[in-house]
Amino acid sequence: MKNFRNHRESSFSCSEKGNIFVGNNGAGKTNILEAVSYLCLTKSFFAANDGAAVLIGEPGFFVSGEFESDYGTEFHAAVEFSNTEVKKKYNLNKQPIDQSSSVIGKFPLVVLAPEQNRITLGTPQDRRRFADLAISQTSRVYLEDLMEYRRIIRQRNRLLTGGREHGSAIRSSLEPWNESLIKTGSALIEKRMDFCKEFSFSIRRAFEDLAGPAEIPEIKYRPSFDEDEGTTSAERKELFAEKLERKFVDECRTGFSLVGPHRDEYVFSINGLDLRTYASQGQHKTFLIALKLAEFQFLQERCRETPLFLMDDVLSELDPSRSKKLLSLTEKTGQIFLTTTESSVVSRVSFPETQWKKHRVVQGTVKDAGDSETD
Numbered sequence: 001m002k003n004f005r006n007h008r009e010s011s012f013s014c015s016e017k018g019n020i021f022v023g024n025n026g027a028g029k030t031n032i033l034e035a036v037s038y039l040c041l042t043k044s045f046f047a048a049n050d051g052a053a054v055l056i057g058e059p060g061f062f063v064s065g066e067f068e069s070d071y072g073t074e075f076h077a078a079v080e081f082s083n084t085e086v087k088k089k090y091n092l093n094k095q096p097i098d099q100s101s102s103v104i105g106k107f108p109l110v111v112l113a114p115e116q117n118r119i120t121l122g123t124p125q126d127r128r129r130f131a132d133l134a135i136s137q138t139s140r141v142y143l144e145d146l147m148e149y150r151r152i153i154r155q156r157n158r159l160l161t162g163g164r165e166h167g168s169a170i171r172s173s174l175e176p177w178n179e180s181l182i183k184t185g186s187a188l189i190e191k192r193m194d195f196c197k198e199f200s201f202s203i204r205r206a207f208e209d210l211a212g213p214a215e216i217p218e219i220k221y222r223p224s225f226d227e228d229e230g231t232t233s234a235e236r237k238e239l240f241a242e243k244l245e246r247k248f249v250d251e252c253r254t255g256f257s258l259v260g261p262h263r264d265e266y267v268f269s270i271n272g273l274d275l276r277t278y279a280s281q282g283q284h285k286t287f288l289i290a291l292k293l294a295e296f297q298f299l300q301e302r303c304r305e306t307p308l309f310l311m312d313d314v315l316s317e318l319d320p321s322r323s324k325k326l327l328s329l330t331e332k333t334g335q336i337f338l339t340t341t342e343s344s345v346v347s348r349v350s351f352p353e354t355q356w357k358k359h360r361v362v363q364g365t366v367k368d369a370g371d372s373e374t375d
Contacts (some may be wrong), residue, residue: 005031006364015357018336022369023361029339031368032112033310035063036337040079040109040308041133042090042100050081050088059083069108070305075334077107084131101144105137108299112292112331113312118158118293120275120284127266134295137197138302142191149184152177154259161255170252179213182240184232188261189223196221196266202294208294211286212327215270224263279339285318289326296333306334 001007006028021029034053037045044053054061058285064078081088094287097103118126136143155178163170196219207217225243227236242258247258252277268275270283279287299307309330315323330336 001032002062003055004035004061004063005053006053007031007035007366008055008364010364010366012359012366013357013369014335014337015355016335017355018338019357019359020360021337021339021361022341023339027361028264028364029361029364030113030312031364032128032361033113033312033337033339036062036065036112036308036310037109038079039067040103040107042079042088042097042103045109045310046113046115051083051086054081059353075107077103077110082164087300101123101140101147104143105303106136106139106305106309108139108303108305109310110153110292110296110307111310112289113316114317116248117284117288117294120279124263124265127268128262128264130291130312131195131266132191133142134199134298135156135191137299139191141268142188144192145184145187146245149181149188149261152180152184153260153262154358156181157255158256160251160257162257163252171248178244181257181258182244185260186236186240189221189236189264192261192264193221199294200296202297204288206297206329207290209329210290215283217287218269218272220267222265222267224259277286282319282322285322289322293329293333295306300334309333309336311336311338313341315340315342319348 001010006026010028012033021032023029031053034044034046038053043050047053051227060080062072062078062080064076067075067077069075075090075271076093078091079088081089090100092103092106097322116130119130132146156174159170159173159177163173170292190227200219203217203219207215226240227239230241242245243259268287269285273279275284275287296307296309299305311330314326318326339361358369360367
């Protein structure tokens with residue numbers, strides 16, 4: 001990492017199992033996980049602005065890393081961002097990659113961090129973002145449809161805003177965009193519904209491992225228009241078109257597209273009760289961890305590549321029992337990157353400490369550390 005966040009220049013090698021980064025708050029631990037995210041996803045897992053990742057006073061940042069797949073294939077990935085050009089470049093094996101869809105899913109990634117509490121506690125957009133990333137890492141077609149859908153929404157909203165401001169008749173102008181919206185949006189809805197069906201088993205198993213069999217979690221997809229479980233693709237498109245027609249006046253008035261996957265919701269529940277309304281704080285935390293463990297299984301099975309698992313200071317938010325359970329369950333995952341202010345955290349896991357590599361993070365520098373240095 002060069003000029004990345006508060007790291008002027010840091011490099012380190014990794015254990016194939018566990019990597020623990022120990023340091024005080026603000027030392028630069030999360031920045032390391034963010035750099036891994038750039039290599040796997042071409043972007044940060046929590047920040048939307050690439051420029052914010054540049055060390056203050058520097059023109060840009062550079063991050064590179066070496067990967068080895070489950071099948072022994074080696075890759076060199078590098079991300080470079082220029083503040084002056086406001087441009088980001090991604091290279092894989094020294095070849096430029098122009099489309100993020102070519103990278104996402106090649107190095108599958110699961111992130112468990114405090115910011116992701118929004119998945120269970122936040123808005124529908126937070127839940128859609130979680131599911132979209134999980135599905136996109138397993139399906140390039142879905143990712144490309146998602147990017148196309150967002151382009152359609154932007155174009156459609158421009159027309160709606162223009163019609164609102166100038167009072168012009170825009171129905172005929174909207175028609176081709178409506179057709180594209182229905183076609184691409186229906187494909188996304190179908191894939192999301194399939195995701196929920198496939199994901200339900202994984203989250204139930206992960207939740208039971210964490211909390212026992214007494215509580216049964218569920219995830220359901222709720223489109224912005226009513227449809228039955230047995231709705232066909234053709235029927236879905238008809239329902240989509242009917243809802244668009246009913247919302248036409250409201251869309252012209254507001255200047256926004258009000259129907260489609262960008263307005264849909266994922267409903268999380270435990271024993272049939274909506275998580276947002278009835279769950280305790282502990283149930284929210286357990287549900288989120290179960291989501292992430294299920295996401296790991298989902299990606300591993302469909303990408304045919306073991307995901308990296310990033311855990312950013314999550315142990316400080318968990319009681320000792322949940323903390324120990326989480327670390328025990330991560331033994332079943334692949335390579336782990338864990339940040340913490342507590343250097344003795346490795347003693348909580350049952351697999352050998354020799355499988356963990358400790359790094360001390362101090363003011364934007366990373367150093368390998370033995371037990372005597374970190375404990």
